[in-house]
Amino acid sequence: MKRLLLVTAFWAGAAGLAPAASFNAPATGTATETSIAYQVSDGHVVVHNMSQYTAMLTADPENPMNGAAGPCFGVIEFRQGAVSGGGKCVYTDQGGDHMVIGWAATAVAETGATTGTWTLEGGSGKYLGSSGGGAFQTTGPGPDGTETNAITGEITLP
Template identity: 40%
Template sequence: MPACRFHACRMGIGRIGKPQVPRPAIPPIDVLHSPDRSTTERILEETIMYLNRFSAFAAIVFFASTPALAETVNVSGVGHGSSTAVAMPASESLIVVHVTSSYDRFDTEDADNPFASATGPCFGAILVDKGVVSGEGLCHYTDANDDVAVIKWMANGMSAEGRTLGDWMVLGGTGRWASITGGGAFDAGGEGDDYTNIINGKVTMN
């Protein structure tokens, strides 16, 4: 655009004769849209407080809804006590044996073994049919916390030394035994007070 050489230019009139009205100064955008400092700090503090409360609430809900992790424990050991066996033959090849035992201690290397303090009786019957061994029974144990455990045993064989072989499983009980599951194998035998029961297996503390 050529330079203005007329008096009209100095009066604010352009080349086409219209007055050029000065535009009002527009404040910067950050001034128009930003609250004052005190308001900003208040909003920030309230936001942080809300997030902290939400995080704490979420943590409480998470831990409350997360079940405790199950723990598997090796329960291998040796039970000591006394035993009686009464044979009731039906024939030379068919014999029923009424068995009872009572445990007064259980030796184990694992302090977390729930059988470590268990004591009490077991009872049941064994059938010997043409040399094949079968049978089952129950045990009623009480531990140091006065919690009761009910154990099922199932005979399925006999060793060369005349010891009864079989399997066992936890059926339930009171206290922690109400949620314990698992089982294993046993090897039981001995006369009178020399009776021992060698236990192998694992249980899960749910």
């Protein structure tokens, strides 16, 4: 009888939980980029990258990433033609909550355009316990130091 009451209480409490909200994450961001390249040896370069995003724009205004802004930083290593590396982004959304996004570079063109993957690793407020991920592709820095980042994927809020 005690077990039945515990199970009933659990399911009654669980019934009051709100379902998770998922959002497709297509977004476009514009950033000012600063990169410093360190030549280690012939065919081996390490690049420290810092980008400051002014606002992510999404087609869905309800997407929590819409209007998010903040820094992305990391390191990309080029060694004998292979690309590796990654970093973090710390975006602040329009409501003031922070999201932490990890990124990994999978390819970099001679222009600096970077392709890779991203993972939503959590944050504050609505991003506590969140998950998600996808792909990104930057244009590389233009003559004025700005780049555009096209993001695809999905995020799920608890």
